[in-house]
Amino acid sequence: MSQIEDFSILAYLHDAQVHRLVYYYVGADSRRCLELLVCGHKDCGYKLWAKKNVVLTFFDCLMVGGCLCGHMLGADSIDSFRTNYLLPEVEAKVAIGVMAGLRESPVKISVAFSSGTELSIACELVTVFVADRQDEDQECRSL
Amino acid sequence: MNGRTLTPQQRAEFDAFAARAQALGLSPSPFRTGTWGRIDADGRFREVARVDVGEPGQPGFRGRTHIHVPPDFSDHSDPQTPFLGEYQR
Numbered sequence: 001m002s003q004i005e006d007f008s009i010l011a012y013l014h015d016a017q018v019h020r021l022v023y024y025y026v027g028a029d030s031r032r033c034l035e036l037l038v039c040g041h042k043d044c045g046y047k048l049w050a051k052k053n054v055v056l057t058f059f060d061c062l063m064v065g066g067c068l069c070g071h072m073l074g075a076d077s078i079d080s081f082r083t084n085y086l087l088p089e090v091e092a093k094v095a096i097g098v099m100a101g102l103r104e105s106p107v108k109i110s111v112a113f114s115s116g117t118e119l120s121i122a123c124e125l126v127t128v129f130v131a132d133r134q135d136e137d138q139e140c141r142s143l
Numbered sequence: 144m145n146g147r148t149l150t151p152q153q154r155a156e157f158d159a160f161a162a163r164a165q166a167l168g169l170s171p172s173p174f175r176t177g178t179w180g181r182i183d184a185d186g187r188f189r190e191v192a193r194v195d196v197g198e199p200g201q202p203g204f205r206g207r208t209h210i211h212v213p214p215d216f217s218d219h220s221d222p223q224t225p226f227l228g229e230y231q232r
Contacts (some may be wrong), residue, residue, distance in 0.1 A: 011201045011206075014195070014201075043203075043204065043218075046203065073188065073189050079175075115175060116173075116174025116175035
């Protein structure tokens, strides 16, 4: 697992098939985390992620917002990531929290899926982990 | 489009794809520009075709305009690739 410093690398996850999105609590003080498991497209252009299960973890989320579109049948995939950008409604909520004294998150990132799902995340850091297929029982071979 | 501002050329690529999809009787996804399909009897959207308009400077297929059409939907196809049923009428 490694921390992502250069977020431009996430562009290689375009068309990665989305398998799982999990919001969970971790550690003694239950920090909020969002985990996104995708399968890198075979032609993604980044060998380490091609046809691999890639787990992105957004750690210590201050705010997660947006809209999950569930109207579509069939696989969903990553369209794009946009760094230093939050959807306006999420940005407004973060601003309210910061005004109240909460510490602002260093990472602001939004992700759009091909279904129309859009999520904005303000968090402490983002890590990436390329999982063995044995570790993650997901269908990556179909790509 | 994730807050993205389209150039006139990118807009034209979306519009050209939309014209082809409409000619085949497809409907646009209400939630994502460039996605076309059909709403089935169960009231759910089945994606049939999608255009991803490239964003200059982005690596991989994120930076190149391509389409997704059956039968190899997950493949990145050239924008001129016929839809299933197109040109066969």
